[in-house]
Ligand SMILES: NC(=O)c1ccc[n+]([C@@H]2O[C@H](COP(=O)([O-])OP(=O)(O)OC[C@H]3O[C@@H](n4cnc5c(N)ncnc54)[C@H](O)[C@@H]3O)[C@@H](O)[C@H]2O)c1
């Protein structure tokens with residue numbers, strides 16, 4: 001293991017993980033000195049019947065749910081975050097209970113920024129480490145098994161005016177508590193299961209190879225990759241009944257979240273954010289398509305690291321040359337994508353995911369300004385970004 005000269009690792013929140021973890025939420029609320037929760041979610045999560053489990057857990061308890069905000073849009077948005085902040089005040093809430101995928105969790109983070117920093121508009125607070133005041137408590141209950149937002153210092157929020165995804169990152173953005181319960185992801189449709197699982201895989205793999213890697217994040221990343229190799233296909237195929245696979249994927253997403261929140265991500269995320277902003281490709285779908293191409297791009301600089309990931313993906317270390325073994329890793333990632341494509345039709349080319357050739361230049365323009373590129377092993381020029389996109393197209 002190569003030790004970096006310097007690194008930091010920070011994971012401040014409590015993690016409550018298990019079958020039946022949801023029932024702990026009211027006591028967690030009370031332990032934080034709170035009484036009145038604002039549930040933040042979206043219509044898909046409500047339609048799947050998941051908020052009922054949460055409401056059930058609060059029955060007869062001292063703390064209550066004041067309101068269920070079900071308007072978190074796909075990819076969150078500054079306008080939804082501003083509106084949620086107003087409602088939080090109106091209902092006299094003292095804690096966010098964010099239930100959903102990254103979109104719902106990040107909408108809660110956005111509203112929390114507005115309220116805690118005393119601003120009237122989220123757009124004024126964009127960037128890194130811009131948050132001075134402490135945030136209000138948040139309990140995050142992820143339902144997709146993907147983003148890891150329940151344990152990250154990030155919020156990715158769509159700017160409706162400028163049509164770009166904005167990144168907020170700060171130590172204060174870590175949710176206070178993450179609650180994982182496999183009941184919450186049993187209803188995720190196969191294609192979303194596959195896409196969000198590949199988002200988690202991308203977090204783990206990019207965290208493991210990029211410039212800010214360190215031994216702690218490496219351990220989380222490898223554990224996440226092992227779980228994904230074991231459970232993602234099962235969760236996609238039999239997710240309604242395979243509780244073990246759902247539980248494994250919920251934990252994989254969390255481990256990968258811890259890894260990338262500290263080590264950050266790279267070219268794959270920069271391009272995926274841009275595909276999301278310009279062509280509305282769902283985040284996990286874009287990452288899943290771009291991951292093998294992003295690994296291949298970084299191969300000249302980090303072949304030994306990519307090679308090391310073949311083991312957690314299930315391969316034996318048989319090639320004496322790290323470059324050959326790294327190619328085994330990339331092949332396994334491609335195989336997983338193809339398998340998921342066969343099971344649920346998850347696209348493996350950008351052209352099948354809503355990207356058109358005439359949009360590639362705009363995608364490049366957005367991607368080259370994405371902060372994730374700072375941590376990528378190799379520099380990425382406009383030309384490089386376009387080449388990778390064309391390969392994945
Ligand atoms: N903050 C972070 O650290 C971070 C990290 C990675 C990605 N993100 C962001 O997260 C967003 C994507 O989040 P996501 O991939 O989790 O998807 P999502 O939150 O957009 O949800 C996708 C769809 O799945 C539905 N859904 C969610 N859970 C369900 C369930 N249990 N049953 C049935 N349907 C369900 C939702 O209603 C929605 O329609 C992107 O904006 C991305 O940029 C944030």
Ligand SMILES: [Fe+2]
Pocket residue numbers: 147199203269283287
């Ligand atoms: Fe991601």
